[in-house]
């Protein structure tokens with residue numbers, strides 16, 4: 001049988017290789033490290049964790065990433081099995097001994113009779129055979145250019161400039177109102193596409209002071225080149241002048257406060273819908289290098305966001321990722337070149353676990369295809385399915401930015417939301433439904 005080839009033996013590529021081999025299909029892993037290095041990796045091992053040693057919450061009742069752990073364990077995931085084996089005490093989080101973890105993943109793959117290694121950098125997207133591209137946020141420059149040629153200008157990003165994303169149900173609509181600037185739009189939905197948070201002069205001055213004083217993360221060497229043009233961090237804008245933001249993303253023009261139409265806001269923070277479900281909103285133009293703790297503190301000063309719950313916080317990073325909603329189908333294939341699947345962070349998911357999960361799925365789909373079957377993704381009411389649904393259609397291609405798994409990606413539970421019950425009831429209901437749907441998906445294979 002022709003092997004499936006995988007480019008990149010990171011979190012996603014390693015998991016994909018395991019899933020393919022376990023399905024009885026031969027697989028070849030092409031990894032460029034340690035011959036070609038990245039600025040973040042240190043070793044030549046598979047599945048190296050480049051920064052923190054945590055897979056985040058392991059709570060599969062109350063947390064969407066914990067639920068994703070559950071799904072990967074249920075699907076015989078190698079990354080979860082080795083993480084469990086090398087787990088360190090970390091309260092409710094799943095933290096691992098990173099070196100032992102990567103060494104174990106490497107040893108298991110090296111010992112598998114259907115896995116072979118072909119060390120070296122792949123510089124061009126292959127045209128023949130069945131391939132999975134899992135080259136991650138630090139995809140080599142040559143391959144990045146080749147992907148760009150295949151997908152077109154603007155379809156591949158080299159940085160993410162992420163504005164924070166807020167759960168819609170945590171926004172105080174007694175303070176905020178729905179309106180697009182100058183009521184622009186053909187339909188009522190378009191004319192009310194933004195959530196607006198009004199600021200008085202005192203609110204604005206206090207906000208700028210907090211922004212200037214906040215703790216910021218340093219850029220790593222080699223990280224900054226090229227990002228500055230279109231997406232200045234808000235704190236850099238504030239440093240350029242106290243009024244800069246009021247003439248930029250916080251300008252109050254073309255908006256009338258529905259709760260107080262006669263009073264003109266001094267500045268307005270706008271949030272734009274981030275997913276088709278309308279459960280997530282991003283704060284427009286608020287990309288930032290503030291540290292996470294500082295972001296929560298500073299953004300909760302915005303009127304209407306005092307109780308905001310964040311699906312993800314802002315950031316600016318070196319990150320190669322596709323505009324997947326435009327380019328990838330729900331079988332994780334490049335629409336224009338269906339012999340190529342993409343997996344991991346390069347598909348626009350964010351995080352070790354999410355990346356490994358996309359590897360798991362791409363691996364299972366590629367193996368099924370090699371065996372003459374078609375494997376659809378799991379239901380969007382599972383963590384894995386919610387991620388695929390988001391990157392291949394749920395997210396808006398125009399503003400697509402990488403995403404962690406979170407309950408905002410899940411289809412709402414009408415009965416429970418309708419009853420206005422709190423998270424304590426809603427989250428276990430989400431994860432119970434996810435487990436049932438995921439078991440049903442596994443049973444089809």
Ligand SMILES: Cc1cc2nc3c(=O)[nH]c(=O)nc-3n(C[C@H](O)[C@H](O)[C@H](O)COP(=O)(O)OP(=O)(O)OC[C@H]3O[C@@H](n4cnc5c(N)ncnc54)[C@H](O)[C@@H]3O)c2cc1C
Pocket residue numbers: 007008009010011012013030031032033038040041047048049050051052053054120121122123134135136137138139140143318343344345346350351352353355356
């Ligand atoms: C600096 C930094 C810090 C991060 N910190 C965290 C964190 O703390 N927590 C978290 O959850 N996530 C973090 N991430 C995100 C994290 O990298 C990803 O979540 C995860 O590693 C992505 O998995 P992946 O398999 O998609 O990519 P990777 O794990 O990066 O694997 C991709 C592999 O492809 C190889 N490769 C690239 N190009 C080629 C080529 N042309 N030919 C052959 N091989 C190639 C690379 O060497 C690498 O081994 C961080 C990312 C970066 C860049």
